Amino acid sequence: MNTFGTLYRLTSFGESHGPAIGGVIDGMPAGIKVDTDLLRREMARRRPGQSQLTTQRKEDDEVEILSGIFEGLTTGTPIGFLVRNKDQHSQDYSNLKDIFRPSHADYTYFAKYGDVRDYRGGGRSSARETISRVVGGAFAKMALSQLGVTVRAYTSQVGTIALDPDYHKYDLSQTELNDVRCPDSQKAEMMAELIRKVRSEGDTIGGVITCVIQGMPAGVGEPVFDKLHAALGYAMLGINAVKGFEYGLGFAGTLQQGSEQNDIFVPSADGRITTRTNRSGGIQGGISNGQDIYLRVAFKPVATLLRDQPTVDKEGRPVTFKATGRHDPCVLPRAVPIVEAMAAMTLLDQYLQQRARTHFMP
């Protein structure tokens, strides 16, 4: 199904070459000032054609809000929205009608829905669907900002070029200063170089996005199945091209012993309880502990190559496929705002769930 969340929900619709992409945000708290600058900024961050590193497709992506707002404030009712599809080179895709592109969703859609696929530009499986996530995330950020919660992601690896895993070593306010969205300007330039190189070869490259959440109060998250990090992982794994998720020390922590990894509780300066280290990544037993939450998301290289690839058509006959049109050689730079959006929606949803019961707390 196409709905994400429990108390804060995004329902998404739209194909890349249909009339529009859009969605419905449900559960937005009432009375929150709509920050249209924030919304516009987030949309601009995901937009194609921002730089030489991303697809040159032009998408204006102007969001039209259809409901749920009155005199600049959220009303608590659902927020319907849409973005019209324009600049559609649908003819670029006529060659996709009968073939299954390698490592795309063409074949699996065929297996799932039968032979009624909107093959143009990937249809529903297009990255253009992320528009609805960015809108959902922008409104979640508006609510979270009232709680003092910030959500910041950045490109931490492209191919073999990687930042240090410790985000404290970087000034995250520098992330947006380069096209790769990497807070280390030198590494950013190396990453950009690599992306340009693979593009020139008609190839693509993967990488990792790191996300840091600060200001989340302790006590949020459901302790058994719906652990806060399980919800975050689910959110991230629902982004196209994501192949892995980890938080805290993640896979690297499997190499260590418990004595190296435990976070020791200590009194904080203001008389509260804090931890000396934060290897846990701000979540213990599935519940936030008030420390920074940090996580990493693995993206595979884009499946669309600008070179010949063998494949088969619907009847299973061998054919040769070469993508035409305008494509991203690396999704990382444009996926940074998507990672933030999914995180923001997840955090607000779980925060609301926790709020529901605090009235009765002893």
Add this chain to the structure above:
Amino acid sequence: MNTFGTLYRLTSFGESHGPAIGGVIDGMPAGIKVDTDLLRREMARRRPGQSQLTTQRKEDDEVEILSGIFEGLTTGTPIGFLVRNKDQHSQDYSNLKDIFRPSHADYTYFAKYGDVRDYRGGGRSSARETISRVVGGAFAKMALSQLGVTVRAYTSQVGTIALDPDYHKYDLSQTELNDVRCPDSQKAEMMAELIRKVRSEGDTIGGVITCVIQGMPAGVGEPVFDKLHAALGYAMLGINAVKGFEYGLGFAGTLQQGSEQNDIFVPSADGRITTRTNRSGGIQGGISNGQDIYLRVAFKPVATLLRDQPTVDKEGRPVTFKATGRHDPCVLPRAVPIVEAMAAMTLLDQYLQQRARTHFMP
């Protein structure tokens, strides 16, 4: 909340030192022969005290089925079940009443629920809760076996001792022949050695479990938020101590270029469509493609150390804590059946969702 799944659902309850652990399985298809041997075998695999490598706690863990079965067949109605808690050394835990153990859920439960925590043996956050998952997974396996689907997990890494990432190099039928549940007997012995060593130091160690699913038909999985791998990742990240999830090439694939990673479609011997390689891990666009699904789950080292650790009490005062009682130095061996159980429930759930609509398929 404590319910997992949409059409096949497990609702779980129970604390480690309360009267019982149990749950309700809902959505089990009717008319399936109950394989009590399978259920008993799965329970035995998760049981403590199986070997020198795991905790010496004795738990008989006899499952009592309370409903949903008649004359040896499932009836389609909910299956209630429970396992009584016995061999409870509750006094071992009286020292936990007022302190927060490092990297455990004590503090976060306190932040979430207030000062009404069942502190004995971790209470609800105890690994004993996995009993309900094993029962839910065993029934899911009974249904999946009718579809020809198998789910097999194994320990693929303990600390720095790791198998080759390619599961084809191992004979998975060998997994249960050693205490580590590793299909490579030599590596298994090295892993066992390492576990014994860290235990002797009062320390613990983490690792990775790999899971391989075979026989899943193509077309299962919801393509946007509820991708098959997102559901699997959510399931795995809900297991205690899990810090990361990846499928297909996962994080390693982020180092590669698209031309190295795409899976080329080819006709299969029987005239159907298959792929030459399976770097995608059996899922494309969130939907199964009929190839093997394989995934990896990262477990941190157990937080309970048999040595002194500094921490704080509820008032934030520094105290020294040393665990007593019987604890696992490494959860991997006993977590293998839990990984399988979570995978099996997820797969059956998504299979049922796909089944709902096939009647109308063109």
Add this chain to the structure above:
Amino acid sequence: MNTFGTLYRLTSFGESHGPAIGGVIDGMPAGIKVDTDLLRREMARRRPGQSQLTTQRKEDDEVEILSGIFEGLTTGTPIGFLVRNKDQHSQDYSNLKDIFRPSHADYTYFAKYGDVRDYRGGGRSSARETISRVVGGAFAKMALSQLGVTVRAYTSQVGTIALDPDYHKYDLSQTELNDVRCPDSQKAEMMAELIRKVRSEGDTIGGVITCVIQGMPAGVGEPVFDKLHAALGYAMLGINAVKGFEYGLGFAGTLQQGSEQNDIFVPSADGRITTRTNRSGGIQGGISNGQDIYLRVAFKPVATLLRDQPTVDKEGRPVTFKATGRHDPCVLPRAVPIVEAMAAMTLLDQYLQQRARTHFMP
């Protein structure tokens, strides 16, 4: 929340005087031919200004489909849609800004959401929201028609003028031949007369709609909480102005003894099992038994009167309120397609839930 259904879902958005009303249909089976005539016809049935008996507001209500359809077939992906709001006499409502109309949702929205209400024309609580239900119902009917299921509602009571409770006495194909949507043309004329009379007094009148579902296969419905009739009742009680729901003999059956009410099973002509009578209303134990499902829905008189009424403003000060603008004196005629839409969505949803498990049936 604003989502209806489990496997066939409608998510609705929109205020009467915002930019648009719309929604997202999720779970529509793939490969179904889109019957645009049916959709247009259903929209025409709910439209205001159809006759002298309903509001004279003009609403073109042209539905724009934004996704989920390709070359005239459903694709299985979500169907986004919207209807632009036009002919908005927003100035008619400026007097509502600070007052609470009697028996409307003004005060309760204020209590729920705080002082950020879109007061124009009832905002989210306007009957205009039913547009999204009609669209959701129309698509459900397209799928149900493939199963041979028909859903037909009619006005069976206006004020004290009532039809016989037994729908067999009427030719339901006559329902659409008069403005009241009553299959008995004589009673229809009496009802029309009554509606004209109350309107001339600036007053309004309530009534009952009966709905008959034929062709539903046996075995659909979840037997405990989610009984088929509980789902139908929930659907109907979610329509504005509905105050009651009954099926089968309903409240009248409470006067009888069991021996008068039981339905005796008998072999049918074609060797299957049927019932001699159908007092149960086609549902036994919450599950369809293959007989006709029939139900009745009670609508209160519209709260908007074209006469002076005392009330209070936001500060609790007494004021006098008189509605202006164009309003329905009786919602029954226009509510007939809404009742059908809610029934159709419910039936398809529960049918899909049942389908999910039949593969395993012995």
Add this chain to the structure above:
Amino acid sequence: MNTFGTLYRLTSFGESHGPAIGGVIDGMPAGIKVDTDLLRREMARRRPGQSQLTTQRKEDDEVEILSGIFEGLTTGTPIGFLVRNKDQHSQDYSNLKDIFRPSHADYTYFAKYGDVRDYRGGGRSSARETISRVVGGAFAKMALSQLGVTVRAYTSQVGTIALDPDYHKYDLSQTELNDVRCPDSQKAEMMAELIRKVRSEGDTIGGVITCVIQGMPAGVGEPVFDKLHAALGYAMLGINAVKGFEYGLGFAGTLQQGSEQNDIFVPSADGRITTRTNRSGGIQGGISNGQDIYLRVAFKPVATLLRDQPTVDKEGRPVTFKATGRHDPCVLPRAVPIVEAMAAMTLLDQYLQQRARTHFMP
């Protein structure tokens, strides 16, 4: 499925002649003192064999709580519970194996699940399943009592003997003083007389239960599909033998004009806003308005008659069926606590949903 509710949830399991009936309560707020007297009292109210008016089956129905409580307080974790089935005259039911009792769920279970039905005593469709509802309702009442909310039901009609629809005419504290659970002792005696009469004829009788909820704060309920009264109606229609639901003036109000039915807002003595009348039944636009909520639930006569009835067996062959064993001639007296339980769970669930968002309220 067998789960009821969103944030306060009951998952139910059990057949009448299996090992046990039970369930899991999830979402219970933490830190609430467990009122075991209340729980015992509610269980006693639903118990068979209380009086000459109900079945003479003996059921001790001692609830065993398995989790979620520590030192007399709820902990916020799920509350598992069960009641063992005893006094099972399973042999009374061996004659049900192959036949379909008239107006019971035997045939529809067969149609739904195939030929694997636990036919003993109705199996899952037995009224014994209401044990889990009573437990779920009792805990909901414990939380509601902290909010000052009371939920009181009573028998308002048996056959043709009916109370005045206005509950203000009765002293509801008198309800439990007679076996019928009717606050008018004279009418109660007439009802008892009627029940005794139909029982002596081997027949059964239906009726109506009224429920009154007081103290519910304004602002609770979701305004579109999940209206507070839609959720209440859904809850009631999920009780066995219920055929109708209405609230406020209900079906009777369909006879009236708007001018007779609107509730006029007036300032209350304490400076707040109240209504002069309460024909709306405490809910406007699906949201509570702070006035009393009152509703009526129609129960059909019990289908089990102690007399010969014709029916068919599984092969469709005519047979004669006569119930043996001990059965209720009228469910009303024992259904009163069930109506309260379903109402209490619904109210707490919707209250929690509303609480989730109030933090942000302007």
